[in-house]
Amino acid sequence: MSLLDRRTVLLAPLALAACGFEPVYGPGGSGSALRNRVLVDEPDDRNGYLLTREIEERLGRTSAASFGLAVKIATTEEGLAIDSAGNITRFNLLGAVDFALRDLTTGQIVTSGTVENFTGYSATGTTVATLASAQDAQERLMRILAEQIIARLYAAQIPA
Numbered sequence: 001m002s003l004l005d006r007r008t009v010l011l012a013p014l015a016l017a018a019c020g021f022e023p024v025y026g027p028g029g030s031g032s033a034l035r036n037r038v039l040v041d042e043p044d045d046r047n048g049y050l051l052t053r054e055i056e057e058r059l060g061r062t063s064a065a066s067f068g069l070a071v072k073i074a075t076t077e078e079g080l081a082i083d084s085a086g087n088i089t090r091f092n093l094l095g096a097v098d099f100a101l102r103d104l105t106t107g108q109i110v111t112s113g114t115v116e117n118f119t120g121y122s123a124t125g126t127t128v129a130t131l132a133s134a135q136d137a138q139e140r141l142m143r144i145l146a147e148q149i150i151a152r153l154y155a156a157q158i159p160a
Contacts, residue, residue: 033158033159034059034067034153034154034158035059035060036059036060036061036062037059037062037064037065037066037067038055038059038062038065038066038067038068038069038101038153039062039065039067039068039069039104040052040055040056040068040069040071041068041069041070041071045073046138047073047075047095047138047142048071048073050138050139050142050143051071051073051097051142051145051146052071054142054143054146054147055069055146055149055150058146058147058150059150065104066103066104066105067101067102067103067104067110067158068101068102068104069099069100069101069102069149070099070100070102071097071098071099071149072097072098072099073095073096073097073145074095074096074097075093075094075095075096075138075141076093076094077091077092077093077094078091078092078094079091080092080120087123088123089122089123089124090120090121090122090123091120091121091122091123091134091137092118092119092120093118093119093120093121093134093137093138093141094116094117094118095116095117095118095141095142095145096114096115096116097114097115097116097145097149098112098113098114099112099113099114099115099149099152100112101153101156101158103159110156110158110159111152111153111156111157111158113152115145115148115149115152117141117144117145117148118141119137119140119141119144120137121133121134121136121137
């Protein structure tokens with residue numbers, strides 16, 4: 001290992017400490033503050049169920065919540081590809097989620113925001129295959145949006 005490589009390896013932790021870097025799952029990190037402490041508001045449709053399932057899978061289900069997470073999901077579908085007969089053969093499913101994490105003891109909003117993303121599916125084939133593709137796209141989109149929400153929650157300053 002060259003001298004420059006050794007210096008880089010030895011000085012990198014100091015640089016990270018100086019910039020305020022703190023591991024999510026380290027002592028006092030936001031990952032520990034949220035694990036098994038977030039109650040997602042009850043879903044009212046399939047997308048809400050899928051999003052809640054993904055969030056609970058990553059943060060854990062709780063019986064004694066400290067925080068409540070409200071989500072508002074909006075999805076739209078756009079046709080992308082049209083064949084010579086005028087049939088749409090490819091769709092984009094766009095989704096946006098407004099979220100707000102609130103402290104259940106004080107009622108104060110700890111953090112809030114909006115995440116957006118999209119996924120696509122093909123409509124070539126039978127009606128059953130198209131329906132299965134659309135449902136799979138919904139699941140993928142809710143998984144992506146849940147991951148974005150959790151990343152934003154981890155980046156927030158969550159009181160332990």
